[in-house]
Amino acid sequence: MPNIIAELSWRELVNQTTDDENLARWLAARPRTLYAGFDPTADSLHVGHLMALMILRRFQQAGHRPIVLVGGATGMIGDPSGRDEERNLLSVEVLRANVAAMKPQLQRFLDFDCGRNSALLVDNYDWMARLGYLEFLRDVGKHFPVNVMLAKDSVRSRLERTDTGLSYTEFSYMLLQAYDFVYLNENYGCELQVGGSDQWGNITAGIDLARRLRGVQLYGMTCPLLTKSDGSKMGKTTSGTLWLSPERTSPYHFYQYWINLDDADVGMCLRYFTELGREEIESLLAEHRLDPGRRGAQRRLAAELTRLVHGPDGLTTAERATEIFFGAEISRLSDTQLEDIFADVPSRELPSERLLGEGLSIIDAMFEAGLANSKGEARRIITQGGAYVNNRRVKGIDTRLGPANLVGKSTMVLRAGKKNYALLRFA
């Protein structure tokens, strides 16, 4: 079997393991079953999940069996790890819907139908829900010394803060996750848990519990926490999270995020998120150093990821839109071409009468198109020279738009700043 640890190591995906000496050998001996947990806090996965997904994917390709555990139960509690505030709890119905929505996305990364190492999707609600409190305290809680729990990073850091507290509910979280591991071991032969470095405490808690409860030795591995060189969170933009579902984040925007990635982060992302080999990544980075302006590494990264997440069609759409937005002349396009290319761009329909007579004021146009949240903001953008109609800068605040400004028969392309487009259609 391929040496999965070696593979993960050169990609710098290994932060810590519970057995540095033997883990590689243990994994090479025969196919193993491993799991990673995902909180179903939304109806889509996002970029923050990518690293764990890719790790599971690599394990599967190396012949191991990955289990995706969604925390239908633990999501109701909330993991305090890496959180500086108490969480809001989610309702059962919402969690259910979220879990269901995640499945098709997972299928892009993992093969759920490939024989003996098919991936598995489990929801801990299925076993947690019927667990009685007394039973749980007796069988699980008994094995957790409170002083050990208090020493865990996730708990201690929260207790050190004076402005927020830590509820008993969140404090108990690690017991639940520990129990998950034991449960998966008993029922699916799962012996390894992987997660972000902030999961270390929870993972080791599970390993301890398994040893005390069943006398079995389980393993854990964490990957580094994903942060960008400037300290901001990967996959977060001003407009919010970068989601994996096309409904929430269009392929174009997804693609653009990676194109725009800082030089400093592109190597890391290629290693973490793509399946390109070591040599190929090295040579991409070498080229990039010679001519960073071409953004060759970013382009490749964006292409690989967009194809993986949105398929070849999604990639094509994204690339074509990019071409137009950052190059070609808009005025030559027909209505159908526009519709195609700008499919991702927010559009707004207005009655065509508004173009007649005096015409539509540029302030109203920017506001109606959603490029400004208020007319004051529209005014500001225009005054400062950031407003464009069909990629031509608008000269002044008194500009009015008439039928002459239409591209094709009924469309107008507005832009605020360098990259924010919106369409106005007139019917």
Added chain:
RNA sequence: GGGGGGUUUCCCGAGCGGUCAAAGGGGUCAGACUGUAAAUCUGAUGGCAGUGCCUUCGCAGGUUCGAAUCCUGCACCCCCCA
């Protein structure tokens, strides 16, 4: 249950009863420079109309010519003692 501290515009945070749409920082947005990058610099940053009106300082009342600033009640948060 008792005592103390807190709740300000996107975030942090300052705010003598009037000159507070509210300092400062961060963020964000736009511009310049660039490589659809980073850094830097400039400007903007409650809403609508323009030198005025409206909404905002946890919630609800009250005192006052006038309150984010004072009083009362309520809610939530934190800390300490039981």
